[in-house]
Amino acid sequence: MLAAVRALGHATPEDVLAHLRAAGGTPAVDASTVYRALALLEELGLVARTALERRADSFHPAEHGGHLHLVCDSCGAVAEAPADAACDLAADLRRRTGFTADVTHLALRGRCAACAQDDPREGP
Amino acid sequence: MLAAVRALGHATPEDVLAHLRAAGGTPAVDASTVYRALALLEELGLVARTALERRADSFHPAEHGGHLHLVCDSCGAVAEAPADAACDLAADLRRRTGFTADVTHLALRGRCAACAQDDPREGP
DNA sequence: TTGAATGCAAAAAATTTGCATATTG
């Protein structure tokens, strides 16, 4: 299961389910098992949950941390950026408001370079 | 409807529904109406959608923009911070990756000052 | 044998859609 999340980089429960089923094995693993395992891994701090997709949560391996997720509202692509850019922000927030932001679970929405170029002002 | 979102600051469809129903009127407004209206307002750019809660989307008025949402994973409180802190981040990202981040829809997860103090290392 | 993990089925919760009826202009 952890292997699945690691292999996928970041995935919705549905993705994980598909991945596990593709790997074969009978009977097929059940969705409830995926949800339960994912919840457990989250508690253990081995995977993190982030709302990347609009409808479903996404999980990504903890080692994969230290990245920002850049979600393009036009094409849906999820890119990544080093987290150091956000560290300043986190430090600043902490100093000013006392809020300790978890930068490893950070998702930013916007438009990727390609989409911004294709259609600078157009919606999805 | 817009008034409801404005009055609430930020709210899930359920919150909006409750607010409208509390305002009275028979028959009670229906959930589908709320979803449809919210989707419309979003398209018009009058409200923004952000995944503040774990299960449901949250909407907040566009004028309310220029704020970061700070969601505490311990107590669930949603605080706000001026957006300027994130502008640097956005500018930096754009320069380095070409990604144009929408800072007005930004939600950060972490722990608010009160919770961090109560229990510096404890989970929710 | 006891406890953790799992499949399966059913329940909840959140969101969407079809359709007939208002309501507005």
Added chain:
DNA sequence: CAATATGCAAATTTTTTGCATTCAA
């Protein structure tokens, strides 16, 4: 009358839970 918005009911989608079973220590 035409176009739009709304209520209502039913369908979808995503996630959770109860229960009986299985597997391993």
